[in-house]
Amino acid sequence: MASVPALADNFDFAASGRRVLAVEIRGLEAIAARVDGAFGQACRLLLATRGRVVCTGMGKSGHVARKIAATLASTGTPAFYVHPGEAGHGDLGMITDADVVLALSNSGETDELLMLLPVLKRQGNKLVAMTGRADSTLATAADIHLDVSIPAEACPLALAPTTSTTAALALGDALAVALLEARGFTADDFARSHPAGTLGRRLLLRITDVMHAGDEVPRVRAEASLSEALLEMSRKHLGITAVVDDDGRLLGLYTDGDLRRTLDDAAIDLRATRIAEVMTRTPKSIGLEALAVEAAQLMEQHKISALMVVDAERRVVGALNIHDLLRARVV
Missing domain, CATH: 3.40.50.10490 (Glucose-6-phosphate isomerase like protein; domain 1)
Structure with a gap:
C-alpha cells in the first residue's frame, strides 16, 4: 500500500x-x-x-x-x-x-x-x-x-x-x-426508451403481462361448498378464489384471510357450508386494460394482497397477487 x-x-x-x-x-x-x-x-x-x-x-x-x-x-x-x-x-x-x-x-x-x-x-x-x-x-x-x-x-x-x-x-x-x-x-415517451428501468416497468407493464389467466385462475360457482373452494385455492396456489355466476361474472372473493376468520367459527361445516355464505361480497377488482402499477396502488390503498382481473362485463379473466408484482419488480 x-x-x-x-x-x-x-x-x-x-x-x-x-x-x-x-x-x-x-x-x-x-x-x-x-x-x-x-x-x-x-x-x-x-x-x-x-x-x-x-x-x-x-x-x-x-x-x-x-x-x-x-x-x-x-x-x-x-x-x-x-x-x-x-x-x-x-x-x-x-x-x-x-x-x-x-x-x-x-x-x-x-x-x-x-x-x-x-x-x-x-x-x-x-x-x-x-x-x-x-x-x-x-x-x-x-x-x-x-x-x-x-x-x-x-x-x-x-x-x-x-x-x-x-x-x-x-x-x-x-x-x-x-x-x-x-x-x-412525456413520461410515457421516456418509458418507451427505458423499458428495462423502473420507470419503464411502471409505465409500460400491463395487467395482462403479470396476471395468471386461463386454467390458472382460481374460481368456483356460488353453489360450491366451502371445501370445494378450499381445494381450488390449494390447486391454484394464489391464496384466493373468485366466486362467479354461470356466465363467469365476479360475485365475490374468498381468501386465506377469510379462511382464518371462518375457522374461528366453530359452527361452520366445511362440507355443508356454501361458499356464497362466507365469501367477501363486492370485492376489489381491476380491469383488463389497467397497468400493473395500478394494481399495486389498489392493493396498497385497500391493504389487500390479491386481485381478480375482470373484463368490461365483469367476467373473471385473470388473477394476481402481490408476489406477481414483486417478481415483475413493479413494487
Missing part, C-alpha cells in the same frame, strides 16, 4: 471539497447568464434536423459529449457519439448530410476536431460548437457557438478540467431538457 503523504495528516478535506463546489457553482452561474439567443438558435436547429445529433469531442470533452448524446437520445432527440480520432479513419461514414454535429472543445483548437471541419462543411452538415473561447478556430467555424467559458477551474493548478467539464455537461443537459419540453415529451 502506498504511504500517505505527511501533508494529509492535518489536511481539511471537507474545506477543499466545499471550495471546489463553490468554484463550480460560480462557473455554472456564469454559464446561466449567457444562455441567450445562441442557445435558442441551437435548440431550433437540433429540433428541426431531419437526421441525428452527432456529438463529438476528445479527452474529457469526449466523455461529456458521450453523456450529452445519451441524454439527448433518451429524451426524444436521436443522437449518438462519434470519436473524432476514429472519425478521421472511417467513422465519418456514420455521419449523413442530414445530421447536425455538436462539437465540444474547451480550447476550440483540438486538432482531431479541426481536421473534420472541411469534410463536414463540404458535406453540408450544420455545426454547433461548445467551447470556452469565442475566438477559437472551432467557434468561428461553427454555424452556432455556445460559450462555455468559466471564471476559473476548480483545480488549484488550473490544469485538470473540472469547472469547464461541469459547465459543458450542464449546458448539454439544458439543451436536452429544452428540446424535451419543446417536443412535448
Whole structure:
C-alpha cells in the first residue's frame, strides 16, 4: 500500500471539497447568464434536423459529449457519439448530410476536431460548437457557438478540467431538457426508451403481462361448498378464489384471510357450508386494460394482497397477487 503523504495528516478535506463546489457553482452561474439567443438558435436547429445529433469531442470533452448524446437520445432527440480520432479513419461514414454535429472543445483548437471541419462543411452538415473561447478556430467555424467559458477551474493548478467539464455537461443537459419540453415529451415517451428501468416497468407493464389467466385462475360457482373452494385455492396456489355466476361474472372473493376468520367459527361445516355464505361480497377488482402499477396502488390503498382481473362485463379473466408484482419488480 502506498504511504500517505505527511501533508494529509492535518489536511481539511471537507474545506477543499466545499471550495471546489463553490468554484463550480460560480462557473455554472456564469454559464446561466449567457444562455441567450445562441442557445435558442441551437435548440431550433437540433429540433428541426431531419437526421441525428452527432456529438463529438476528445479527452474529457469526449466523455461529456458521450453523456450529452445519451441524454439527448433518451429524451426524444436521436443522437449518438462519434470519436473524432476514429472519425478521421472511417467513422465519418456514420455521419449523413442530414445530421447536425455538436462539437465540444474547451480550447476550440483540438486538432482531431479541426481536421473534420472541411469534410463536414463540404458535406453540408450544420455545426454547433461548445467551447470556452469565442475566438477559437472551432467557434468561428461553427454555424452556432455556445460559450462555455468559466471564471476559473476548480483545480488549484488550473490544469485538470473540472469547472469547464461541469459547465459543458450542464449546458448539454439544458439543451436536452429544452428540446424535451419543446417536443412535448412525456413520461410515457421516456418509458418507451427505458423499458428495462423502473420507470419503464411502471409505465409500460400491463395487467395482462403479470396476471395468471386461463386454467390458472382460481374460481368456483356460488353453489360450491366451502371445501370445494378450499381445494381450488390449494390447486391454484394464489391464496384466493373468485366466486362467479354461470356466465363467469365476479360475485365475490374468498381468501386465506377469510379462511382464518371462518375457522374461528366453530359452527361452520366445511362440507355443508356454501361458499356464497362466507365469501367477501363486492370485492376489489381491476380491469383488463389497467397497468400493473395500478394494481399495486389498489392493493396498497385497500391493504389487500390479491386481485381478480375482470373484463368490461365483469367476467373473471385473470388473477394476481402481490408476489406477481414483486417478481415483475413493479413494487
